[in-house]
Amino acid sequence: MSLCLKTLNEKIAYIKKLFEDFKEIQIQSFSSQTKSYRNKAEFAIFHKDDDIFYAMFDGKKKYIIKDFEIANDKIKTAMPTVLNALNSNKKLKEKLFAIEFLSTKFDISVTLLYHKNIDLIKKELENFSLELKLKIIARSKGKKLVFNGEILKQELDIFEKKYYYLYSNECFIQANTFINEKMIEWILTELKTQDKKDLLELYCGYGNFTIPLSFVFDNILATEVSKKNIEFALENCKLNNTKNINFARLSSEELNKAINKERSFFRLKNVNLDDFSFSHILVDPPRAGLSKDVVNLVKKYENIIYVSCNPKSLKDNIKDIDTHELKKLAIFDQFANTEHIECIAILKKKGF
Ligand SMILES: C[S@@+](CC[C@H](N)C(=O)[O-])C[C@H]1O[C@@H](n2cnc3c(N)ncnc32)[C@H](O)[C@@H]1O
Structure with a gap:
């Protein structure tokens, strides 16, 4: 995470400038508390003499982290306890090179990353998890050990309705739970007046x-490249009693080939693409944005909802989606007090 700080007002000014070609566009913004909001934190471990410290890097510059004020209270409470316990155990701190905290409204897990065979410290890890009453995941090359479970339960409150999720630190997790809820509410509000x-x-x-979203659409086909994410997605359907979603483990590029009938996939054996009548497409790509093929795919649909953690790739993609007009743009301060910006854009096919 970058240590360069930016306020929401600075981000709004930046986005206004970046999107100045889109003159009629109204830009909405949603603020977050600027401290104690982040539900995940990753640190490098810095070894000095016999002690270890949390550290972060900004380019080549190293920062020792004593107080990580953007982390939520669960993580802030766990950080010193975990560090003290590690520092008092030679075997546990030796060759430890990184640590990750992940928390939900109910729970927290801690992942320890080692440059040594973790089978040799299995007993110490087990005691560490028991003493601290924490879910501990230890990883080293090709190995993973889990103590006290690794699955976390999350609850989202969307317009006073509760949704439940299970996931682990192998999944992608939105970093700011409050803003995540606001993003979902905003999309649902935008959808209210659309067919x-x-x-x-x-x-x-x-x-x-x-x-x-499954409660406002007739049916959903949802795709994703990561196997772990899809496993949890299927569990989450059961947890929320949703029956109108088909999840498929496919990269967007593979899905494009399937839709264009260039290739068939065993992973789509239970799905007939021709049965769907897609009025909307929602994309939430990694920072790089959409590839050329996926830009061509999204162009096929009347309504596009584009969730983005990188305004530059968002803008480049929107310019390439020349079949559509940008109707709305909202900034969500998901990464408050850092330079990162999250946006959602709503696009509609020209002539509709
Ligand atoms: C920004 S995350 C969004 C996840 C989800 N929408 C959420 O809100 O939690 C991007 C997701 O895209 C997946 N991904 C990355 N490259 C992909 C690709 N080429 N095709 C499909 N999914 C991909 C990642 O595994 C990750 O889960």
Whole structure:
């Protein structure tokens, strides 16, 4: 995470400038508390003499982290306890090179990353997990050990309705739970006045958007490349009693080939693509944005909802989606007090 700080006002000014070609566009913004919001934190471990410290790098510059004020209270409470316990155990701190905290409204897990065979410290790890009453995951090359479980339960409150999710630190997790809830509420509000049939969702993760949206669309086909995410997405359907979602483990590029009938996939054996009538497509790609093929795919649909953690790739993609007009743009301060910006754009096919 970058240590360069930026306020929401600075981000709004930046986005206004970046999107100045889109003159009629109104830009909405949603603020977050600027401290104690982040539900995940990753640190390098810095070894000095016999002690270890949390550290972060900004380019080549190293920062020792004593107080990580953007982390939520669960993580802030765990950080010193975990560090003290590690520092008092030679075997546990030796060759430890990184640590990750992941928390939900109910729970927290800690992942320890080692440059040594973790089988040799299995007993110490087990005691560490028992003493601290924490879910501990230890990883080294090709190995993973889990103590006290690794699955976390999350609850989202969307317009006073509760949605439940299970996931682990192998899934993609939105970093700011409050803003995540606001993003879902904003999309649902935007959809209220639109005609809706079926939704095609790309980059769906464990079903973060899919589950609440399944209650306003007839059917959803949601795709994602990561096997773990799809496993949890299927569990999350059961947890929320949703029956109108088909999840498929496919990259967006593979899905494009399937839709264009260039290739068939065993992973789509239970899905007939021709049965769907997609009125909307939702994409939430990684920072690089959409590839050329996926830009061509999204152009096929009347309504596009584009969730983006990189305004530059968002703008480049929107310029290439020349079949559509940018109707709305909202900034969500998901990464408050850092330079990162999350946006959602709503596009509609020209002539509709
Ligand atoms: C920004 S995350 C969004 C996840 C989800 N929408 C959420 O809100 O939690 C991007 C997701 O895209 C997946 N992904 C990355 N490259 C992909 C690709 N080429 N095709 C499909 N999914 C991909 C990642 O595994 C990750 O879950």
